[in-house]
Amino acid sequence: MDWKVPLAETSFSTAEFQAVRRVLNSGWVSMGPETASFEKEFATYLNVAHAVAVSSGTAALHLALLAFGIGPGDDVIVPSLTFVATANAVRYVGARPVFADISGHDDWNVSPESIAKKVTPMTKAVIVVHYAGFPCCMDELERLARRHDLTIIEDVAHAPGATFNGRALGTWGDAGCFSFFSNKNMTSAEGGMVVTNNPAAAGKIAVLRSHGMTSLTWDRHRGHNFSYDVIGTGYNYRMDELRASIGRAQLRKLAANNQKRRELTRFMREVFRSQGGMRVPFRDELIESSACHIFPILLDSSLLRESFMHYLKTAGIQTSIHYPPVHRFSSYANLSAEETEGLSLTEDVAAREVTLPLFPTMTSHQTEMVCDVVKEFFARGDLSCLKYSTKKIVNIPAGL
Ligand SMILES: *Cc1c(COP(=O)(O)O)cnc(C)c1O
Numbered sequence: 001m002d003w004k005v006p007l008a009e010t011s012f013s014t015a016e017f018q019a020v021r022r023v024l025n026s027g028w029v030s031m032g033p034e035t036a037s038f039e040k041e042f043a044t045y046l047n048v049a050h051a052v053a054v055s056s057g058t059a060a061l062h063l064a065l066l067a068f069g070i071g072p073g074d075d076v077i078v079p080s081l082t083f084v085a086t087a088n089a090v091r092y093v094g095a096r097p098v099f100a101d102i103s104g105h106d107d108w109n110v111s112p113e114s115i116a117k118k119v120t121p122m123t124k125a126v127i128v129v130h131y132a133g134f135p136c137c138m139d140e141l142e143r144l145a146r147r148h149d150l151t152i153i154e155d156v157a158h159a160p161g162a163t164f165n166g167r168a169l170g171t172w173g174d175a176g177c178f179s180f181f182s183n184k185n186m187t188s189a190e191g192g193m194v195v196t197n198n199p200a201a202a203g204k205i206a207v208l209r210s211h212g213m214t215s216l217t218w219d220r221h222r223g224h225n226f227s228y229d230v231i232g233t234g235y236n237y238r239m240d241e242l243r244a245s246i247g248r249a250q251l252r253k254l255a256a257n258n259q260k261r262r263e264l265t266r267f268m269r270e271v272f273r274s275q276g277g278m279r280v281p282f283r284d285e286l287i288e289s290s291a292c293h294i295f296p297i298l299l300d301s302s303l304l305r306e307s308f309m310h311y312l313k314t315a316g317i318q319t320s321i322h323y324p325p326v327h328r329f330s331s332y333a334n335l336s337a338e339e340t341e342g343l344s345l346t347e348d349v350a351a352r353e354v355t356l357p358l359f360p361t362m363t364s365h366q367t368e369m370v371c372d373v374v375k376e377f378f379a380r381g382d383l384s385c386l387k388y389s390t391k392k393i394v395n396i397p398a399g400l
Contacts (some may be wrong), residue, residue, distance in 0.1 A: 004316030005366045008183045008294075009359045015252070019245035026241075031210070032218040034244040039193070041251055045161075046168040048176070048195045050202030053244060054209050057157045057179025059237035060192035061089035063208050064175040065125070067194075067201040068151045070095050074124040077150075079110035080325040080346045082129045086155050087326045090127070098123070099327045099335075101343050102131075105298065106281050108349060109136040112144050114342060125151035130159035130169050132322070133185070133261075133291030134282045138164045138172040153177060158293035160185050161258045169291075170195050180247055185261070185291050186254045188247035191239050209237040260360040261292035264367055268295060268356070271371040277304070277378040295358040296322055302351040308377055309354060315373045320355040 023034055035053050043051035054060050070076060072094035078087050080099040090097040101114040108131045115126055126145065128136045136154075145152045152173035156162075159169045160178055170176025175198070180191035194205050210216060212234030215225040239247075265287055269280050278297050282290070299305055309319045325347060326332055327340045356370055 001318075002316075003318045005318065005357045005362070005370055006359075007318040007320050007355065007357050009361055010182055010187060011257075011359075011361045012246075013249075015249040016246050019249045020242055023241045023245045028218075028221075029241050030217060031238045031244075032221075032241050034241040034248065035239050038239075038244040038248045038251070041248060042178075042193055043195065045251060045254075046171050046176075046195055048168070048171045049197045050199065051193050051195045052202055052205045052209065053239040053247075054192045054194060054205075054237045055239055056190055056237075057155075057177060057181060057184075057192040058085040058089060059209070059235070060177035060179070060194045061085065061127070061153065061155060062092045063205045063235075063237065064153050064177050064194050064196075064201075065089060065093045065095070066208060067196075067198075067204040068125065068153070068174055070125050070151065073122070075120065075122040077115050077118050077123060077126040078326075079127075079129050079131075080327045080340075080343055081108060081110075081131065081323055081350060082155065082326060083157070083323060084326050084329065084331075086127055086129055087332070095124070096122075096339070097326075097332075098339050099325075099343055099346075100126075101345050102349060104345065105279070105349065106283065107134075108132070108281050108296070109134060111345075112137060112140045115141075116144055117342060118338075119148050119150070123148065123150060125153060127153045127155055128173070129155040129157070130162060130291075132282070132296055133159045133162050133293035134286050135159070135162055135164035135169055135289055138167075138169075142172065157181075157184060159291040161254050162291035163289045171197070174198060175201060180243075180250070185258060185293055186247065186250040188239070188243035188250065191243045191247055204232075208232060208234045210234060211236060257360040258291050261358060262287050262290070264358055264360075264362055265290075265292040265295060267367060268358075268371060272297070272374070275375065275378060276300075278374075292358065294322055295356045297354055297356060298349060299352045299354060305352065305354060311377045312356075312370075312373055315369070317370055317373055318357060321350075321353055322355045323350065323353075325350045 039051040074095040076090040087097040103111040154173040154176040156170040157179035162169045175196040178193040180188040212232040215228040
């Protein structure tokens, strides 16, 4: 489908092309000096002691859980309103994901009260997700974690460059897990990063990402080591030099791109402020500290969603749903009541949510088009019939 306004868009300039060329010319394409520089620059950007590059955000979550000793018999509290990888990573280590609800209709981050209700002696960790790039209330979560001796892992896939009380997200918890998948705020095509201030955890993660080996091919190439030991059942979760070089170029653009996302977010929020039929979550005051990864809206009724998304699609505007709740997937169908109770806000929001396009290269023409088509949908005045026929298609005005 050739969208007039896609949901998201990658943007590469000569910087990325030159970076890839530089790596190919060097002749060294697996983990090496580019990866080391990417890690150093990412750690400096966030003001954190250690950053370990890996092959994906999911690999980052998996290794962070292992590094903090989460395993069989342990419970890990996670939001259900997230990408499925957050919960899957818990299952990778043999632990059990227990789902917590969101805070409210205007705050879709995981609720500290809901987490507190789900804590048992089995609970060892909590993974928080900064939904859409908006910061979770990290000081409250820190107090909760200290009270129950829980490890906090931040899933920062939506929020590179976002802050809470001036401190970078990903550096509040015991570990922060970033994704550089192609639709994220910065991309290396595929890739991820674990950041932590815990040197032992960083060391474990670095070893586990490469087969549990104590020395790297790069070190042996440089003549630093002749042999190696294997100190655990590791994985091949390495990042390669091509991806690291793209990641470095994207990191340099992150602050400016996030600023552009904030401007577009403010513009669209203003347009929709008095719009009936829908609302926009999160408080205005949080935008400055958010990475504004996506632009979610909440329709008044779940019955409107199909026709709303279809109306925008017909106008060439791509939309999405973030997210179908994880506890509703077939793969999570056999959960106990204790694992899924108290998720009514998540279920309500997940049924009415729609994500509108948002990306730094979005033109003012594209932005206005999204706003106009959304306003038009609600202005037709015949929405009551949708209660009976959600399939009703309305003519799109000429010129769209
Ligand atoms: C994208 C994403 C992930 C997974 O990242 P990958 O790099 O695709 O493995 C995990 N959690 C959230 C919230 C995400 O949006």
